[in-house]
Amino acid sequence: MVMTRRLTQWLALGASALALSACGGNGETDNDAVVLHRGNMAEPFSLDPHKASGTWENNIIGDMFIGLFTENAEAEPVPGMAESWTTSEDGLTWTFELREAYWSDGEPVTAFDFQYAFRRIMDPATLANYASLLYPIKNAEAVNLRGLPPEELGVTAVDADTLVIELEFPAPYLPGLLTHYTTFPVPMHVVEEHGDAWIQPANIETNGPYKLEQWRAGNFVHVSRNEQFYDNENVCIDEVFYYPTVDVQAAERRVRNGELHLITDFAGQNLEFLREQVPDYVRVHPFLGTRYLSFNTTVEPLNDVRVRNALSMAIDTAFIAEEILRDGSLPACAFVPPGVNDYPGTAETPWCEVPIEERRAEARRLLEEAGFGPDNPLELNYTFRATGDNPRIAPVLQRDWAEIADWVRIDIGQVETQIHYSNLRAGDYEIGDGAWIGDYNDAYNFLFLAETDSVPMNYSRWSNPQYDALVEQANRTLDPAERAALLSEAEQLMLAESAYGPVTFYVNKALVNPAVTGWEDNIVHIHRTRYLCFADIEGENAPEAELQ
Missing domain, CATH: 3.10.105.10 (Dipeptide-binding Protein; Domain 3)
Known part of the structure; x- marks a missing residue:
């Protein structure tokens, strides 16, 4: 992926700069940073992978954490923290060998972090709304609903680099399931120190491309590059702002006016109008x-x-x-x-x-x-x-x-x-x-x-x-x-x-400024920021965008 340290000249509407002031109350950024501004539908309820349940939360959490598997640009399952794995003949036991990776504070990501995370989400005291998604795991339902100790869950760290997951029944879709945020590791050393406050910007540590900087409720969530991420050298975007865009009509105008780079929904009745006004922005896909x-x-x-x-x-x-x-x-x-x-x-x-x-x-x-x-x-x-x-x-x-x-x-x-x-x-x-x-x-x-x-x-x-x-x-x-x-x-x-x-x-509907590269339409409408960048359409002499 081509790296660039400036935002490129806009393709449409004559917008040569991103008017951040119109978004209201934004945090400070490095003027040399490559910054992406994403419309994100609703206000997150939580950014804790074990407390979230919405696609708009997934958009942020999936930029901050990586599970055993993750998505490629087409949203297909590909290896994440898992470097290799084997499956038993009956399909009930999966053994994963982890890659060398680190939390954003430099601590190693280990199989014990995964074991801790799986036990935490299934513990009924966590009040995880989405725990039932993981019931294919051995004893998961019994732990979550019937008082079986979390230690009986079929997820075991053999050592720091080896994780074993046992299933109740064969699950050929397991790689896809393991891309979901309910299966993400959490930093055991941070959660044990801070409890539920571990997710606050001052405390959080992540293993994905980005780390939480600010969350101003009703305004934006701001993340910045995690230098410890194992694939950091192939990440283009330095910082991301996610804005709740409940009013899709207003969100459309913000994209057309150059205030947002993209939104992941728009009003269906405006489809033909948008195709006339900004045809290169419109993305519609099954x-x-x-x-x-x-x-x-x-x-x-x-x-x-x-x-x-x-x-x-x-x-x-x-x-x-x-x-x-x-x-x-x-x-x-x-x-x-x-x-x-x-x-x-x-x-x-x-x-x-x-x-x-x-x-x-x-x-x-x-x-x-x-x-x-x-x-x-x-x-x-x-x-x-x-x-x-x-x-x-x-x-x-x-x-x-x-x-x-x-x-x-x-x-x-x-x-x-x-x-x-x-x-x-x-x-x-x-x-x-x-x-x-x-x-x-x-x-x-x-x-x-x-x-x-x-x-x-x-x-x-x-x-x-x-x-x-x-x-x-x-x-x-x-x-x-x-x-x-x-x-x-x-x-x-x-x-x-x-x-x-x-x-x-x-159908999934999005408006994506054509200056944004790396966006691949896909059936699950997941677009991780790590694959996005900006096209240098005017060559080396293109004017730099001003951050206002």
């Missing part, structure tokens, strides 16, 4: 993600499958995809999106091909059968995230439900994204919108969300022993085709009972 509704099955009447099915089938998903989003999103008749590795994609909602008017008539019949009508109206609350296109979709859903009958009354309310997801995890809602973006390319990463033991990530609290048994059987099946068929059967069951209400399959 995405491993599903927009869906959660129905809280612990509250009446959503514990009634007839009510859930009625509300789900009444949604005109084609209208939302084609007329509201207008960005290439597809109406969803399933929960697992297309393009997943080794998966047939044959499961679908029973009403998928039924015309919308017939579906709404059937929805009315189901609700009447469940006891609702003019004298007993169905009254519920739908809450949705404040980010992206969600505020535009909410009134469309409200209208769709009102089309069932005038006695179907769903109130809608916007909630700040982090609070909304916190409410979903706590079960403090009735109907809630949400999205799931694949952490790795395997159907199980979507279907685990409906397993009984996946609370709090199982927002609906739906529980079906037959579903759980099918998924467990699939996870213990070595034959890929047989495994996929079992998972598809399980998905069909969850769709028939509206454990969740699929709405659309995502």
Whole structure:
């Protein structure tokens, strides 16, 4: 990768300098530093790999930490801290030899840091929302839910350079899973000294390309180059500012005005306008993600499958995809999106091909059968995230439900994204919108969300022993085709009972200033800063950008 010590001349809009003052309250930077300014959707809840749960947190955490595996520029799993590994014949034991690497304070990264991290995230005292993602590890669920000591977890440091991970069942997707931040090491010597305060800028030590410098809530997160990173010589960007960009329309203007280099979402209805105004900035690509509704099955009447099915089938998903989003999103008749590795994609909602008017008539019949009508109206609350296109979709859903009958009354309310997801995890809602973006390319990463033991990530609290048994059987099946068929059967069951209400399959949308190089569109929409740089498009005589 070509190294440069200056920001290059902008390609579009005649912007020759990055107007940092317009972003407000930025920290000081070295005027010789190569600085990237990223729009990052929502405000992080935490930058602790064991406390985070959002893609916007992953964008930052994945720039600061490296797991056994990591992503390349195309977001494919490649070796990270693991230099080599072997797998037992039954697929249940993986042995990793670690590369020589150091924390940002110069202390070695060891297998004991990994052992400590895995035990920490599975310890119920950590209150890790995402712990269930790691249940394929031997005894992980028992440690997290049933009081088994963390020392019984199937992750063992044989010595400083050797880590063994034992699994409950073969997991061919393990390299992809090990790129996820829940599997990242944490600096044991720092966490033990500072406790939960280890993540504060004054205390944190990282093993990835960047280290946390500042976090000004509601304004920005600032990281700088970690000179101890094992691949530091191939990192171009010296400093990164991540800004919460809840208002996507405003974020678009900030990119077009040269205030941000990139954003990872924009309003779908603006796609054609943006293609006309800044065609070289627009990036649209298939995405491993599903927009869906959660129905809280612990509250009446959503514990009634007839009510859930009625509300789900009444949604005109084609209208939302084609007329509201207008960005290439597809109406969803399933929960697992297309393009997943080794998966047939044959499961679908029973009403998928039924015309919308017939579906709404059937929805009315189901609700009447469940006891609702003019004298007993169905009254519920739908809450949705404040980010992206969600505020535009909410009134469309409200209208769709009102089309069932005038006695179907769903109130809608916007909630700040982090609070909304916190409410979903706590079960403090009735109907809630949400999205799931694949952490790795395997159907199980979507279907685990409906397993009984996946609370709090199982927002609906739906529980079906037959579903759980099918998924467990699939996870213990070595034959890929047989495994996929079992998972598809399980998905069909969850769709028939509206454990969740699929709405659309995502495309990933980004605006990237063409002066930024190294950006590769990919199905999981992960773009690590270590692979990005700036193109010296005007040669050696290009004027340097002024940092204001």
